[in-house]
Amino acid sequence: MNLVDFQSEVFDIIHTFSGQANKIVVNTVFIDLVDDLETGLFLSQLVYWSDRTTREDGYFYKTDSEWHEEIRISKYGVRKARKKLGEMSVLKTYVKKANGVPTVHYKLDKNRFFEIIISFLRNRKKESSKSKDGNCENELSLTDITADTTTNIDDDVDKHPLIDEKFQKSYQYLLQNNIPLSETALQDLGEFCDVLGSEMVLEAVDRAIDQNAKRWKYISGILSNWQKSNVKTMADVMQLDEAYKNQKGGGEHAARRRRNRGHYQTGRSYEEEVASRERNMPSYIKRV
Structure with missing residues (x-):
């Protein structure tokens, strides 16, 4: 048996x-x-x-x-x-x-619980990443990691901190637009906020909404593309869009007003082109 x-x-x-x-x-x-x-x-x-x-x-x-x-x-x-x-x-x-x-x-207290659990998960993921990358001189035992993260939680409780402002702002904006996040997505959001900042995250959300693609997978795809392209500022984003537009012989598209935050942008961005291709792709080869 x-x-x-x-x-x-x-x-x-x-x-x-x-x-x-x-x-x-x-x-x-x-x-x-x-x-x-x-x-x-x-x-x-x-x-x-x-x-x-x-x-x-x-x-x-x-x-x-x-x-x-x-x-x-x-x-x-x-x-x-x-x-x-x-x-x-x-x-x-x-x-x-x-x-x-x-x-x-x-x-x-759901708000307080959410703050603590996200802080705990992010700290644990950072510790795990350090161990995998070999950044720690000595291998951390499970007891060491647990003790360290527990200490971090106790410190959080004593100080009653909010999660960093960039994360909080980005997360609230996603909630306002009815875009749910899984536990893994929340961790990814934290990393994007650390690397790109909240303004870039909000811009990616707006682009997803404009393309009727209100889902985290699409938004994270935009952010990953910007990260791979070494984008740091909104000026870099516009420059990347302009380069793509020129590559495609852009200029034929009329100016359109961007959603929500009142920005103006011309042409079709890389993300919008990808969205268009996804919509026109035969169902039997569409990504899941």
Whole structure:
């Protein structure tokens, strides 16, 4: 019997006797973030319920017994998690009667949680990149990395910083234009902000909107092209557009007003040409 078969058989036995194959699934990032298994489990479930509360103020209530039933942590574990997350300023609580019994009400501060998790992921990715590039004289152990990132998080909590202004500005602009980002895309956005700055990111977003291509893959393609072309300023972007226009015998296109921020630009840019080719490409060879 191989490992997969054995695991399946065990789960089948559990299901047969209990009527359900109870599993606790948690993203390990939550555990790494708080450096504690029980608090990580609690945080994962807190995120889950925060997304499902129907109250306008964002609160939901749950007893210690209900927490135990869901994630199998003790009352002490629940209280420890509340204290830890409260100190990190990601959790707000108050006690009020529910069903006639004094019960703790919970609310996840989503903005604060977002700031901390992104800061943590970016720090971890930078540490990982340094190790892979051989920039560290000594190989970092998992314990070293965890201790270092945990220290960074604690420093963030003490100072209550915002994520750097360039990232915050770019991210908010993407949200305003209803362009969702995955965890990987958020990390890529941070790197583009570091290298190119927020003005370039906003320009790429505008170009994507103009081409009816409101998706991160398209925007990151524009930014990657600028990065490969060693573009540093908006003047460099215009120069790159002009070079491409001249190469294509440009000048035939009428001037058009750019969206949102009131800039004017003439001709067809490299990104717009790529978008046009994508739209006209046969479906059986289109990129996915």
